[in-house]
Amino acid sequence: MKLTTKQLTLCAMLAAMALALSYLENVFPLSLAIPIPGIKLGLANIVTVFALYALGPVQALLILLARCILGAVFAGNMNALLFSLLGGVTAMLVMIILSRLRWLSVYGVSVGGAAAHNCGQVAAAILTLGNTAPLYYLPVLLGVSLFTGALTGLVAACLFRALAHTDLMKG
Amino acid sequence: MPMRRSPKLRPNGWDALVILAVVLLAAACAVTVWGRGGGTGELTAVVSIDGREVERVALGSAAGERVYAGNGYTLTVDFEPGGVTVREADCPTQDCVHTGTITRSGQSIVCLPGRIIIQLTGGPADASAPDVVIG
Amino acid sequence: MRRLTVLLLALAMLAGLTACGMEPADPNTAQESIQVIAMDTVMTFSIYGEKSTHAVYAAEDEVRRLEGLLSRTDPESDVSRLNAAPAGEAVTVSEDTRSLLEMARFYAMMTEGAFDCTLAPVSSAWGFTEESFRVPSRTELDGLLQHVGWEKFQLPEGQNLTASHDEGVEIDLGGIAKGYVTDVIAGILEENHVPRATISLGGNVLVWGDRPDGTPWRVGIQDPARADAADGYAGFLSLTDAFAVTSGSYQRYFEEDGQRYHHIIDPATGCPADSGLTSVTVVEKRERDANSNILGSGTECDALSTALFVMGEEKALEFWRTERESRQMSFDLVLVTEDGRVVVTDGIADVFTPDETSGYAYETVS
Structure with a gap:
């Protein structure tokens, strides 16, 4: 595939934003309320949702990988890589599928993505620990994902509205 | 080119369907995961480090304080009749300490940095079990 | 749908805020729990609150001291x-x-x-x-x-x-010693401003305050017919600040020639009390009256549980009614009878829950 300079710049910017959002999450760690280490709200999914619609699945995936790897490198924590990768990629796959269902709005897509994100993270916790104990928290996390998904959807919808009349999206 | 695909920006009935699906998934998950904990027998704390079970502590009698080390981190754990608490940990996240006391079968305390899990199994799963027995 | 989204968002934010404002640890949930083997019983003290550690060991010291005074095996x-x-x-x-x-x-x-x-x-x-x-x-x-x-x-x-x-008389205070221990421990809990605790001495229980979740302690009464089952109950009592003592023929007994002989001796006959009861539970609320006198006594519950077992259902209930009218002692009873009934006096009827699986017929008397 060919990336135009504009697209490449956009990708880099979005990756940087996603990275910033991941850091923001650490300020309000979800794990205070739900004590599973490594569990995140998934704010960076806003970027994934946006990139998915604005640029396409391949670009969105690239941004996701860049965000996860850079995030883990900066944090110096390779444990976190598995968590963000599994969470992020699962969310991504579910959102790619859901976004093809044209009748779903951005809210439905991001709620599905958030739920998948949490499933992926629980899977990562199970893998890391070699124990199914974290499954105990999945129902709670799925409940939480309804709210985080709605939040992500709202932010993404605002973004699209604001950017619809700019030429940012134009090739 | 405008957006590759312009999404619907307003929530509609189909989105509610997604929400319903997530809720159903959560409920199904809750039933299977939370429901199975029960069983009979004594409430037991299973401690595993790095995926391997290292110890089983019956909580019928107070087993007191024990120390576990995993992956370079140390956890001080209090075992009491009916509950387990991580009192102290030298890990950066302190998630395990924040978890507080776990008391019901199925609950667990997870220390990711140390790769230590303390999980409760057996014991009465329902709230109808008494706190004290006379006789 | 839009309104719903806004509502969901507001809820999500609220949830986030609550999570941030959560207290890391409530001193009232700090718990210390020890087991002490003394007076031929396994005792479990579970004490909550800031001074729980101090209180637990103070309680153990008192138990040891009292055992040293009341033991029948220690010649000193x-x-x-x-x-x-x-x-x-x-x-x-x-x-x-x-x-x-x-x-x-x-x-x-x-x-x-x-x-x-x-x-x-x-x-x-x-x-x-x-x-x-x-x-x-x-x-x-x-x-x-x-x-x-x-x-x-x-x-x-x-x-x-x-x-x-007098000549030939031997004294054994074992019948009220454990009750007295719970009275002494209640004093320690009060002195240390302990918010909640459970003190279990086998047949003698003291529950102090309420459970960490704010509901009363759930006290299970052992089912005499299923004495070996860890989860066989004749019923449950929801109690706060109360003594509860059970005397039952199932607690100690032996069998000879197909006949069962239990340890609760009727002083009138010198034989195991044949009163038609299998267990008697005496409950008293521990509180202070307007003049800050202590009401309720573990010693009293202990003595009465034995005495009422010996008396049998009819006389025990009569005794309960007389005392209630004279207001000298204020206690309530759960009687389990040989013929499969559980009789609860009306003072604790509202805090008593039957065990549906036990097969007993439940009655409330007044």
């Missing part, structure tokens, strides 16, 4: 020295022993001898002291009963720390 104990002394000789005892002897005499009088702390020779003849069980002959029992009776030991007025007894 107050009780052993008193029993070993010649008839009529005044023996100096500690304040605790003396007040226990006074209470023993009081409850013997109150229950017209159904509770008696001088039954030791009879109990020994059945083998309940040394675990060498046998069935004594009628003549032997009649001989031993000559030395049984609360009037056969003396607590001289004016000499507050002495006691003496």
